[in-house]
Amino acid sequence: MIELRNLSFGYRRNKLLYEGLSLTLVPGSIYGLLGPNGAGKSTLLHLLSGLLYPKSGTIRAGLYNPSDRKPAFLEDLFLVPEEFYVPPVRIREFITSNASFYPRFDRAQMASYMDEFGLADDQKLNELSYGQKKKVLIGFGLSTNTAVLLMDEPTNGLDIPSKSQFRRLVAGAVDERRTVVISTHQVRDLEALIDPVIILAANPNGTMGIGLNAGMETITERLWFGLTPELEAGSQLLYSERAVGGYAVVAENRTAEPNRLDLERLFNAVQANPARISQLLSANTNLSRI
Numbered sequence: 001m002i003e004l005r006n007l008s009f010g011y012r013r014n015k016l017l018y019e020g021l022s023l024t025l026v027p028g029s030i031y032g033l034l035g036p037n038g039a040g041k042s043t044l045l046h047l048l049s050g051l052l053y054p055k056s057g058t059i060r061a062g063l064y065n066p067s068d069r070k071p072a073f074l075e076d077l078f079l080v081p082e083e084f085y086v087p088p089v090r091i092r093e094f095i096t097s098n099a100s101f102y103p104r105f106d107r108a109q110m111a112s113y114m115d116e117f118g119l120a121d122d123q124k125l126n127e128l129s130y131g132q133k134k135k136v137l138i139g140f141g142l143s144t145n146t147a148v149l150l151m152d153e154p155t156n157g158l159d160i161p162s163k164s165q166f167r168r169l170v171a172g173a174v175d176e177r178r179t180v181v182i183s184t185h186q187v188r189d190l191e192a193l194i195d196p197v198i199i200l201a202a203n204p205n206g207t208m209g210i211g212l213n214a215g216m217e218t219i220t221e222r223l224w225f226g227l228t229p230e231l232e233a234g235s236q237l238l239y240s241e242r243a244v245g246g247y248a249v250v251a252e253n254r255t256a257e258p259n260r261l262d263l264e265r266l267f268n269a270v271q272a273n274p275a276r277i278s279q280l281l282s283a284n285t286n287l288s289r290i
């Protein structure tokens, strides 16, 4: 389990990005981490990895404090960064020199990912396209079998077939001991993969906070995503946008009516109305079912 308690962090002394942020991540899940540009998604992943240190508050990842960067912690966490440098070596050499840092690294698993992605182990990393380099890092990250796997915008640069391969491979590599966090703007790419979803949103004082952290089932139990031909005056919608045939809306799901979550709309609703949505999702509601 990963626990952030009352975390504050800022790059500059007099400007905090996070203040009093608390978040719990449980194993066996693929978290989707969403937020507007500059909301601090990469920063959060770097804090979890121990690459950045909190100003105050605590982070616990299992037995470890990431800031201590203990070897036993580092060998059980892998971060696929958004931007990366690759050395001018062949894929096979890259595997040989890095696999030893991860005791559960599985070479056969890595070989099957490279095969799936159409990459050969004698290809030179620096001669690959951006998307191909990303595939090597994703495959490597999955093959480490670390307890914590963090991926920053992993589907950026992947072509359409590779995105569905990515979903399949990640889904197949998660077990009950693994916590996966994927930060993304490509919500359509990952809608079918992530659960729960964490959405960062601005606090009234301008710092960033957790606007939402909930499982898909809870979200659709409490929020309703639908289409309505007209916007009724006085209706308490959480979000609406023009759509073909009327308005696509997010509203409180007062009757627990089954419906299909739309992540893009959820994201917009959380940005527009974080306090109300957080209240609806944290409330111990007794929904009347019909």
Ligand SMILES: Nc1ncnc2c1ncn2[C@@H]1O[C@H](COP(=O)(O)OP(=O)(O)OP(=O)(O)O)[C@@H](O)[C@H]1O
Binding pocket: 011, 012, 017, 035, 036, 037, 038, 039, 040, 041, 042, 043, 044
């Ligand atoms: N090294 C740095 N020094 C100073 N400020 C930084 C640094 N890195 C990020 N920031 C600032 O911190 C904030 C959060 O940045 P971060 O990259 O974590 O956001 P993000 O949510 O990942 O953004 P994006 O969606 O655009 O990738 C931004 O305002 C950014 O300008």
